Amino acid sequence: MRLATYNIEWFAKLFDRDDKLVVDDSWSGRRNVTKAQQVEAIATVLTAIDADAMLIVEAPNTGSSQNTVRALQEFAEVFDLRISRAVMGFPNDTHQELALMYDPDKLSARHDPIGDRETDGFAGDAPRFDGEFRIDLDIDATEDIVRFSKPPVELAVKTAGGFEFRMIGAHLKSKAPHGADTAEQAMRISIANRRKQLAQAVWLSHRVRAHLAAHEPVILLGDLNDGPGLDEFENLFGRSSVEILLQTGLYDPHAAQACRRRPGWIPSTARFPRPEEGQYLEALLDYIMVSPDLKARGPVWRIWHPMRDEHCWSVPELRDALVTASDHLPVTLDIDL
Secondary structure, eight states: OEEEEEEOTTGGGGBOTTSOBOOSSSBOSSTTOBHHHHHHHHHHHHHHHOOSEEEEEEEOOOSSSOOHHHHHHHHHHHTTOSOOEEEEOSOOSSSOEEEEEEOTTTEEEEEOOOSOTTOOSTTSOOOOTTSOEEEOTTSSSOOEEEOOSSOOEEEEEEETTSOEEEEEEEEOOOOSOTTOOSHHHHHHHHHHHHHHHHHHHHHHHHHHHHHHHTTOOEEEEEEOSOOTTSSTTHHHHSSOHHHHHHTTTOBOHHHHHHHSSSOOSOOOSEEEEETTTTEEEEEOOEEEEEOHHHHTTOOEEEEOOTTTSHHHHHOHHHHHHHHHHOSBOOEEEEOOO
16 A cells, blocks of 8 residues: 655645636746646646555645535546545644545545543643643743644544554644744744744654554654754754654654764755755655554655656656645655555
């Protein structure tokens, strides 16, 4: 079985208010990319990956007239994709939803949120992801109240063969100092965002530990917006959110490589333009973490990088589509379930 995670930048802008695809020469949300170009590129990538289930990060919006599931199933129908069904969790206000597209002949998935909205985090319990988490993150005797702007989606998944496991799709808080006008404001916002992101990781880790204690197989996947050593603010708190999640017992080989004291070459799953330098910044932000029992099944991870993956490089249509479709790259996991 092939599972995947893919952050598709500004996917929502490719649909109208009735969730119909807009395929024309107007600009998409991506720089110098039309809607028609992005739609075709996304379809090319999804067809090439041919996943049995794929978490879509920054999925189309659910709102007063729009519906994430309807939009994704419309996309699958237009391009005759196997992942023709979709399921999502709690909607949010950011126009960037979390949803799973899947092949109904291979598996079933349902939104199955765990926890009480009123539970605090001090006893090691994890509130439901649309609730509030209370934590003293930096031991200053001040309680921090944390909320997810994009609540993780919790799914109960069952394969056609009867194997059941838990899947948690996440998009953690960005650390970028959006809205800062001065260096001082940028510093303050960056630190506040780092605090919130780490608290979200702790919240997630409590849920993961509960599943592992119950001997339930777990897959945590998505855009964690973090990795060891990515910025100087990490030193203020001693660890990254990725390390917090790995300490539960979850495993991702790319994350493990980045955590080594001398990692050498570090994989990357995202690239962002730096116009002032005429360059791109690459970062490892997207992960598929599995519980020890699933790791024992010998899974194979792959980042679909157009310049580093031999197959992606050798197929010009796919290589160009990966660059055009999003600022993130897909990550896949092949595993016998």
